[in-house]
Amino acid sequence: MSSRVSFTTFIAVGFMLFALFFGAGNLIFPAMLGQMAGENILTANIGFIVTGVGLPILAIMAMAFSGKSDLQSLASRVHPVYAIVFTVALYLAIGPLFAIPRTNTVSFEMGIRPFLSKPDSFLPLFLFTIVFFGISLFFSLQSSKLVDIIGKFLTPVLLIFIGILIVASFVNPIGPVQAPVDSFLDNSFFKGFQEGYLTMDVLGAFVFGIVIVNIMKDRGITTKKDLMVSTLKVAVIAGVLLAVIYSSLTFIGASSVIELGHLENGGAILASVSYYYFGSFGKVILGFIVIAACLTTSIGLITACASYFNKIVPTVSYKKWAVVFTIFSAVISNIGLSTLISVSVPVLYMLYPLAMCLLVLTFLHPLFKGKTRVYQISILFTFIVSLFEGLKAAGLQIEFVDHLFTAYLPLYSVGLGWVVPAIVGGVIGLFFSSAKNDDMEDYLTEEKMVG
Numbered sequence: 001m002s003s004r005v006s007f008t009t010f011i012a013v014g015f016m017l018f019a020l021f022f023g024a025g026n027l028i029f030p031a032m033l034g035q036m037a038g039e040n041i042l043t044a045n046i047g048f049i050v051t052g053v054g055l056p057i058l059a060i061m062a063m064a065f066s067g068k069s070d071l072q073s074l075a076s077r078v079h080p081v082y083a084i085v086f087t088v089a090l091y092l093a094i095g096p097l098f099a100i101p102r103t104n105t106v107s108f109e110m111g112i113r114p115f116l117s118k119p120d121s122f123l124p125l126f127l128f129t130i131v132f133f134g135i136s137l138f139f140s141l142q143s144s145k146l147v148d149i150i151g152k153f154l155t156p157v158l159l160i161f162i163g164i165l166i167v168a169s170f171v172n173p174i175g176p177v178q179a180p181v182d183s184f185l186d187n188s189f190f191k192g193f194q195e196g197y198l199t200m201d202v203l204g205a206f207v208f209g210i211v212i213v214n215i216m217k218d219r220g221i222t223t224k225k226d227l228m229v230s231t232l233k234v235a236v237i238a239g240v241l242l243a244v245i246y247s248s249l250t251f252i253g254a255s256s257v258i259e260l261g262h263l264e265n266g267g268a269i270l271a272s273v274s275y276y277y278f279g280s281f282g283k284v285i286l287g288f289i290v291i292a293a294c295l296t297t298s299i300g301l302i303t304a305c306a307s308y309f310n311k312i313v314p315t316v317s318y319k320k321w322a323v324v325f326t327i328f329s330a331v332i333s334n335i336g337l338s339t340l341i342s343v344s345v346p347v348l349y350m351l352y353p354l355a356m357c358l359l360v361l362t363f364l365h366p367l368f369k370g371k372t373r374v375y376q377i378s379i380l381f382t383f384i385v386s387l388f389e390g391l392k393a394a395g396l397q398i399e400f401v402d403h404l405f406t407a408y409l410p411l412y413s414v415g416l417g418w419v420v421p422a423i424v425g426g427v428i429g430l431f432f433s434s435a436k437n438d439d440m441e442d443y444l445t446e447e448k449m450v451g
Helices: 007-021 024-066 071-075 080-097 099-111 122-140 146-171 188-199 201-218 224-255 266-312 318-333 337-364 372-393 399-408 419-432 440-446
Strands: none
Touching: 007 024, 007 146, 007 201, 007 224, 024 071, 024 099, 024 188, 024 201, 024 224, 024 266, 024 337, 071 080, 071 201, 071 337, 080 099, 080 201, 080 266, 080 318, 080 337, 099 122, 099 266, 099 318, 099 337, 122 266, 122 318, 146 224, 146 266, 188 201, 188 337, 201 224, 201 337, 224 266, 266 318, 337 372, 337 419, 372 399, 372 419
């Protein structure tokens, strides 16, 4: 394998994977986590890294391990209808419902709002949205390499600036870390674990994983073992970078409270911290880079979503899908960053357990010989619990169900009530699986060499 893939190639692809994960939106959540966690920063940060770094790495590996060509094909192990519904929901979450609108709101929050005399006015966000998504749509409809060029330039520059900010915060901290607040007073690890959902990186990893697998195949990797090893090297490079940056930004947030107070969101925190260390110049540079980086992310997500939906609904052209997603995202983004984040939480509480359950089942696939009922009942039980956890996060708590789950489901009180039902569902599925070998076909096929 080493003769076909050089060390520099692993580094280059690892940095590319990092860039795919690290949108400017990922800057805001660790900083906010730090402010809330305070003295419990260590445990909260570990929980955040598990879902923000560890699970995305595993999802990348799951795609290499499965031998499947895309997420819909992988999810079809549950059922073809479920595969479409789950994949569509995932693309909508990392696309027009949350991630694409977030690129606009983060850009505005960090690049424009700090310079406004009336920062709470609706009109500036509305006008910025028109310009931002107008540019996004224009380049989404072009066969231009400009986006790649900008992305390759802006990601290193963004990292350099954030690196300078991180060094400044460690050499000269704004202030001492304060006491934790709200839900971070207790169970800070599990709260950090759930906050990691907001990165959406596990969901994105199921899409990015195929990109990395195909790159490795193009470099001459032919066997499943070599594909797993090479993919792991790439994923670890990206993961280490993410973990270092997330941890540093969490510290920045935690040390900023005494001077800045508890701010509304992570975008406001980083903008204020940048101003604290570098004055107006720091805010200008940070704002410019974040806006440009968010633009490239927005263009990439619009392109990915339009391509996927054009594939499943070919009667609607790619261009029409791109226009629809752009307009829809523009409308959604005008609800503001904090509101957008709060609205996304219930949906992510429902989607993330399903994604994590599929991830685990993928690695256990050879153990239970790919039996369909194991997938189906495990996913079903996971969905039942995650549905009610999502409703609870949305403020639509059903008291009877909540009391029942709290009393009888381990880990439900910390947001992981789906774990035991998923295990029980898998065991039940295995027990009731047919004695026939119908479920073995995919398993036997995937044991062959990956070509």
